Amino acid sequence: MNKSTIRKSTALVLSALMLGLAACTNSGNDPAPTSQPDSSTQPEATPAETALNPDEPAWRLDTSPVELSWFVGASWYPHSWGESLNSKYITEKTGVKVNIEVPSGDANEHITLMMTSGKLPDLISMGSWETAVKKLWEGDHVYALNELADQYDPYFFKVAGDGALKWYRQANGNTYGIPNDSYSPNLMHETGMTAANQTFLVRKDLYEEMGKPDLSTPDGFLGALQTIKDQYSEYKGQAISPFFAQGNVPYGMTEYLQNLLAVPHEKDGKVYDRITDPDYVNWLKTFRTAYERGLINVDFLVDSDTQVEEKTNNARYFMMVREWNGMAAVNPMLAASANPDSYYIAVDGPQNSKGDSAKLFPGNMDGWMVTMISKSVKNPERAIRFLTYLASEEGQLDLFLGKEGETWDSTSGKPQLKPELVELLSSDIEKLEKEYGVMDTYWMMRNPVIINQWRPEKSPVIKQMEDFANAQADIDSGIYKGLDPLGDSEVAVAWSRIAQNWEEVLPELITAKDNTAFDKIFESFLSRRDSYGFAQVMEHRQAELDARKAKMAE
Amino acid sequence: MIQSKTGQMKTFLKQWQLQSMVIPGIVWMLIFCYIPMFWLIIGFMDYSIAKPMLQSPFVGLKHFEDFVTDERFWRSIRNTLGMSSIKLVLGFSIPIVFALLLNEIRSLRFKRTVQTISYLPHFIAWTIFGGIMLNWLGEGGVINQLFMGLGIQEREILYNSDPKYFWWITFFSDTLKETGWSAIIYIAAIAGIDPALYEAAELDGANRWQRMWHITIQSIRPTIAILFILAVAGILGSNFDQIFMLKNNMNMKMAESLDLYIYNMGLVSGRHSFSTAVLFARSIVALGLLFLANYSSKKLTGDSIF
Numbered sequence: 092m093n094k095s096t097i098r099k100s101t102a103l104v105l106s107a108l109m110l111g112l113a114a115c116t117n118s119g120n121d122p123a124p125t126s127q128p129d130s131s132t133q134p135e136a137t138p139a140e141t142a143l144n145p146d147e148p149a150w151r152l153d154t155s156p157v158e159l160s161w162f163v164g165a166s167w168y169p170h171s172w173g174e175s176l177n178s179k180y181i182t183e184k185t186g187v188k189v190n191i192e193v194p195s196g197d198a199n200e201h202i203t204l205m206m207t208s209g210k211l212p213d214l215i216s217m218g219s220w221e222t223a224v225k226k227l228w229e230g231d232h233v234y235a236l237n238e239l240a241d242q243y244d245p246y247f248f249k250v251a252g253d254g255a256l257k258w259y260r261q262a263n264g265n266t267y268g269i270p271n272d273s274y275s276p277n278l279m280h281e282t283g284m285t286a287a288n289q290t291f292l293v294r295k296d297l298y299e300e301m302g303k304p305d306l307s308t309p310d311g312f313l314g315a316l317q318t319i320k321d322q323y324s325e326y327k328g329q330a331i332s333p334f335f336a337q338g339n340v341p342y343g344m345t346e347y348l349q350n351l352l353a354v355p356h357e358k359d360g361k362v363y364d365r366i367t368d369p370d371y372v373n374w375l376k377t378f379r380t381a382y383e384r385g386l387i388n389v390d391f392l393v394d395s396d397t398q399v400e401e402k403t404n405n406a407r408y409f410m411m412v413r414e415w416n417g418m419a420a421v422n423p424m425l426a427a428s429a430n431p432d433s434y435y436i437a438v439d440g441p442q443n444s445k446g447d448s449a450k451l452f453p454g455n456m457d458g459w460m461v462t463m464i465s466k467s468v469k470n471p472e473r474a475i476r477f478l479t480y481l482a483s484e485e486g487q488l489d490l491f492l493g494k495e496g497e498t499w500d501s502t503s504g505k506p507q508l509k510p511e512l513v514e515l516l517s518s519d520i521e522k523l524e525k526e527y528g529v530m531d532t533y534w535m536m537r538n539p540v541i542i543n544q545w546r547p548e549k550s551p552v553i554k555q556m557e558d559f560a561n562a563q564a565d566i567d568s569g570i571y572k573g574l575d576p577l578g579d580s581e582v583a584v585a586w587s588r589i590a591q592n593w594e595e596v597l598p599e600l601i602t603a604k605d606n607t608a609f610d611k612i613f614e615s616f617l618s619r620r621d622s623y624g625f626a627q628v629m630e631h632r633q634a635e636l637d638a639r640k641a642k643m644a645e
Numbered sequence: 646m647i648q649s650k651t652g653q654m655k656t657f658l659k660q661w662q663l664q665s666m667v668i669p670g671i672v673w674m675l676i677f678c679y680i681p682m683f684w685l686i687i688g689f690m691d692y693s694i695a696k697p698m699l700q701s702p703f704v705g706l707k708h709f710e711d712f713v714t715d716e717r718f719w720r721s722i723r724n725t726l727g728m729s730s731i732k733l734v735l736g737f738s739i740p741i742v743f744a745l746l747l748n749e750i751r752s753l754r755f756k757r758t759v760q761t762i763s764y765l766p767h768f769i770a771w772t773i774f775g776g777i778m779l780n781w782l783g784e785g786g787v788i789n790q791l792f793m794g795l796g797i798q799e800r801e802i803l804y805n806s807d808p809k810y811f812w813w814i815t816f817f818s819d820t821l822k823e824t825g826w827s828a829i830i831y832i833a834a835i836a837g838i839d840p841a842l843y844e845a846a847e848l849d850g851a852n853r854w855q856r857m858w859h860i861t862i863q864s865i866r867p868t869i870a871i872l873f874i875l876a877v878a879g880i881l882g883s884n885f886d887q888i889f890m891l892k893n894n895m896n897m898k899m900a901e902s903l904d905l906y907i908y909n910m911g912l913v914s915g916r917h918s919f920s921t922a923v924l925f926a927r928s929i930v931a932l933g934l935l936f937l938a939n940y941s942s943k944k945l946t947g948d949s950i951f
Contacts, residue, residue, distance in 0.1 A: 197912075200912070330785065340894050388784065388803060389803060389806045389895060390784060390806075392806065392893065392894055393803060393805050393806045393893040393894070393895050393896075394779075394783075395776060395779050395890075397776055398780070398783060578915060579693060579915045579916060579917070583915070584914065584916055587913070587914040587915075587916075588717075588914075591909065591913075591914070595894055595897050595898065597894070598806075598895045602895075
């Protein structure tokens with residue numbers, strides 16, 4: 092490389108710079124791309140409107156082939172439409188061919204980008220907590236489902252049931268999305284199915300060999316850890332990691348642990364600051380003591396997902412603060428391994444000083460994902476009719492069990508999955524979903540009220556955990572889930588600064604050298620929290636809770 | 646060397662096929678580096694993603710004030726400078742030394758093999774390499790086993806949980822992964838040296854050290870200068886992928902670099918205007934550093950980029 096080539100390349104860079112500046116001025120003069128939907132895309136009234144019958148599903152009126160793109164807001168979603176038996180059946184029946192799209196990365200970012208470009212997929216399913224959902228609604232990017240239903244398929248109001256529509260109704264009287272996996276408190280009281288996931292798990296053989304130690308009090312907990320260190324630091328050829336908490340600091344060690352300790356969400360109508368609860372702080376100190384004595388390591392705070400997975404699959408954890416559904420695949424595998432008793436069972440974990448049993452989060456009205464119809468759709472009438480069909484009992488049956496005679500039979504009046512498919516459920520679930528496309532393959536519109544009656548019995552190693560969670564679920568606490576401010580408002584920024592700081596402070600608390608140091612770190616966190624604007628966050632939580640209560644009372 | 650303007654133009658036109666090969670690169674730069682610069686404007690706005698870009702209200706320097714008063718921002722500056730300084734002071738010469746050593750190897754086959762093996766890790770993405778590092782650094786990982794085997798430490802240390810190790814972990818893992826690759830440019834520069842210089846020096850009785858010092862190093866000096874200038878200009882940058890993979894809640898204090906801070910503020914917390922403001926300020930400082938390094942290099946060695 093000599094000087095003249097350097098000079099030449101510099102000249103090139105400079106000219107590129109100037110070109111770039113010119114291009115920028117141009118783009119600045121362009122009219123800003125409008126994200127307002129064109130009025131011409133408004134649905135036009137069709138002659139069929141007169142024939143609409145609120146007691147009849149309207150999808151039967153038109154089963155000509157049509158394509159709808161469907162965005163599923165989960166990058167891990169592995170399924171497509173058109174290859175599995177069931178998707179072919181539904182396309183044949185309704186004429187609707189679905190093209191499933193998934194984000195390459197974060198769903199929220201993906202949809203936000205598409206919003207700025209103005210072109211959205213026809214149907215959009217996204218996590219109900221995602222900030223983009225709110226933006227879609229407020230930015231008028233999606234149809235009001237009630238308006239579409241009025242116009243094309245009034246049967247929708249019959250099937251979009253259980254108050255879910257009311258739950259998602261906005262201030263302007265419109266509902267833009269329909270949730271899946273939405274559980275109302277009434278339903279949970281009636282059926283005992285709570286969709287609670289949170290459990291405290293221990294490795295069964297080790298727990299029993301230790302004589303089922305009490306883990307619910309700080310002393311019992313530390314005692315059990317001491318036994319592990321002294322006698323079982325290696326067990327059946329595996330180095331044992333005594334403790335794991337799912338979702339690291341913000342979830343496993345905070346909200347989840349607080350639920351195990353039955354820390355209340357509100358006191359006398361006021362939102363309660365759960366982090367300062369004496370029982371919770373006391374247990375954090377117990378973890379600190381355990382760390383000081385070398386009974387636990389901080390691996391649960393630093394391990395990557397793959398490291399956690401490796402330890403889980405080898406049953407190397409003794410106890411875990413962990414949702415049972417995350418173990419649904421591992422537990423049967425462990426039960427079928429060389430150590431058939433090395434699977435995990437749910438037991439009573441840390442409890443508060445009064446010895447109350449845990450108060451776990453149940454499913455809630457928000458559900459999991461909400462499905463919307465975007466204004467980019469070419470055939471809004473087909474979209475709403477398809478959603479209505481999927482939400483109806485007929486559609487739920489088709490989507491969950493498939494075609495009668497092929498994948499299920501009606502024995503004693505109750506639809507039941509064929510035995511060979513039930514077999515697949517435990518042996519090769521991938522094949523079941525890829526080839527047949529039944530059960531939980533297409534869960535975007537899954538309504539637990541309808542489909543749970545058709546579920547085959549779960550294997551005992553899973554059922555134990557699920558039953559335990561159901562028994563300890565606090566059915567009326569769904570309303571407290573996710574009260575924190577989201578988005579880019581000032582209070583949301585304050586909260587995100589506090590939350591991110593807490594993620595760093597909690598590890599410091601656990602590794603603090605003594606209780607005095609612990610108190611000092613905790614105090615300084617509390618004052619930092621105030622300086623970031625915690626008072627506003629509490630106000631926001633209170634307002635959000637009051638609004639939810641008002642909605643429930645409706 | 647010195648040509649008239651028209652002469653230069655003539656050569657340029659004659660080589661148009663070759664010269665046009667640079668066009669894709671220029672287009673790429675325009676689209677991904679220059680056009681996006683316009684949107685730095687949102688650093689001065691309260692930008693909300695739900696609204697069209699240019700309709701957000703102007704708020705002047707509000708976000709700039711916000712970040713200079715954020716202690717976490719200054720922490721990220723310290724971490725970035727810390728990691729970059731280690732890389733610059735200790736790391737900058739490693740590929741040069743490696744290239745020089747490689748150059749002295751007589752057996753061509755051995756030389757090629759070493760070269761290939763040394764730059765292979767470069768092609769492993771940080772997402773994979775970071776995972777490997779985490780395993781190595783874990784309780785049962787090779788590093789703990791090695792150090793315990795050698796009697797350096799008594800029990801396992803979770804290296805990745807202690808903030809004080811973090812800068813060194815980034816330095817050593819980066820050296821391990823990139824040395825071979827960074828040496829390529831020096832090896833190429835060395836290959837361009839006229840062999841006659843060596844022959845003449847040998848005749849004059851210069852030994853190997855003298856030849857290395859007076860010929861090899863002197864000939865690749867401009868390359869070293871350019872790379873040094875760029876390295877100084879990039880001192881506020883960091884290897885985002887690497888840090889993103891290796892960071893966790895426990896080492897965050899020392900791990901959050903400026904890039905990670907911008908990411909945490911912009912994409913994690915949704916403060917797009919705020920993070921744009923930080924980015925803007927960073928770029929201005931980086932530009933200043935570039936000029937400074939270029940100026941000093943010109944004064945000290947006579948080699949510079951412009």
